[in-house]
Amino acid sequence: MSAAAAERWLPGDRLPDARLRDAEGAGLSLHAECAGAPLWLATPADPAAAAALPPPPAGMLALCLGTSALTAAPGWRAYTADPRWLAALGAGVLWLADANLRLQVARALPAGEPPLPGDPAPALLPAQTLAAAPVLQIPDVFERDFCAELIRHLDQDCGGGDASGVLVLENGEQRFELDPSVKLRRESFPRDAALDARMHERLLRRALPEIARVFQFQVARRDPFKLLAYPEGAGYFHAHRDNETPDVAYRRFALSVNLNSGAYEGGEFRYPEFGPHLYSPPVGSALVFSCSLLHEVRPVRRGTRYAMTTFLS
Ligand SMILES: O=C(O)CCC(=O)C(=O)O
Numbered sequence: 001m002s003a004a005a006a007e008r009w010l011p012g013d014r015l016p017d018a019r020l021r022d023a024e025g026a027g028l029s030l031h032a033e034c035a036g037a038p039l040w041l042a043t044p045a046d047p048a049a050a051a052a053l054p055p056p057p058a059g060m061l062a063l064c065l066g067t068s069a070l071t072a073a074p075g076w077r078a079y080t081a082d083p084r085w086l087a088a089l090g091a092g093v094l095w096l097a098d099a100n101l102r103l104q105v106a107r108a109l110p111a112g113e114p115p116l117p118g119d120p121a122p123a124l125l126p127a128q129t130l131a132a133a134p135v136l137q138i139p140d141v142f143e144r145d146f147c148a149e150l151i152r153h154l155d156q157d158c159g160g161g162d163a164s165g166v167l168v169l170e171n172g173e174q175r176f177e178l179d180p181s182v183k184l185r186r187e188s189f190p191r192d193a194a195l196d197a198r199m200h201e202r203l204l205r206r207a208l209p210e211i212a213r214v215f216q217f218q219v220a221r222r223d224p225f226k227l228l229a230y231p232e233g234a235g236y237f238h239a240h241r242d243n244e245t246p247d248v249a250y251r252r253f254a255l256s257v258n259l260n261s262g263a264y265e266g267g268e269f270r271y272p273e274f275g276p277h278l279y280s281p282p283v284g285s286a287l288v289f290s291c292s293l294l295h296e297v298r299p300v301r302r303g304t305r306y307a308m309t310t311f312l313s
């Protein structure tokens with residue numbers, strides 16, 4: 001599967017690398033030199049807009065970008081950039097990007113209320129990171145509205161989904177049967193090709209490049225998408241691996257997107273081989289992990305957890 005060429009970047013997209021040049025011709029590499037802390041990128045339309053950029057917060061790298069080097073307001077560093085790369089950012093905007101160079105929010109210039117990063121999460125103690133599972137979390141793979149559409153599709157167009165079975169092999173015959181000692185949930189393949197295509201596009205632009213970078217793995221195929229519901233008192237998946245039986249041994253990575261959060265209790269992922277930590281990503285965020293890892297979805301105690309899952313190979 002290859003990444004889609006995006007004409008305009010959106011919140012959640014990771015900035016492709018760019019070589020920037022200052023007025024003296026000195027270069028700056030975005031990926032090599034600008035990652036690791038939030039940054040501002042502005043594309044003022046003219047010198048007056050460049051001179052009127054808001055003062056960056058202390059310690060924030062602020063890049064004023066154009067096809068020619070502009071004289072920027074104090075605190076800003078002015079660079080030229082490739083016109084196509086600039087066009088994808090959009091003209092006359094101020095973007096906030098996170099420490100992983102993912103675009104967060106854009107404001108039209110002049111930006112009355114410039115976008116500021118949230119408070120950083122407190123650092124975990126070394127004893128806690130020692131027990132962290134090798135799981136990649138990717139924020140904003142699906143937009144919040146899109147998640148709501150998928151939940152509605154599962155609940156209304158797919159009748160809430162069917163009870164999820166496990167594959168049983170007996171005397172060379174395969175059949176699905178319900179097994180509450182393994183899992184209890186409802187599920188459905190999407191029945192709308194347009195929704196399916198939008199999920200696919202989001203994976204191509206948001207998840208696959210990050211999987212290639214973090215795990216050095218090029219995804220070539222995926223299993224069909226599955227929409228999942230884990231209702232209160234009837235939603236869990238006990239500890240299992242995703243590639244254990246011969247029919248699924250080809251799977252390399254599991255990808256699961258949480259379609260809601262806050263509206264339920266329980267339903268967290270846990271990786272018992274790696275310690276006690278619970279993983280419950282925010283709406284639209286994906287968890288990606290090797291299919292060889294033991295994992296479970298804890299029982300939902302209140303509300304319903306909705307998710308979308310697929311397997312990559
Ligand atoms: O609930 C999910 O997000 C995925 C659960 C899971 O482990 C699976 O479907 O194999």
Ligand SMILES: [Fe+2]
Binds near residue numbers: 240242295
């Ligand atoms: Fe699983």
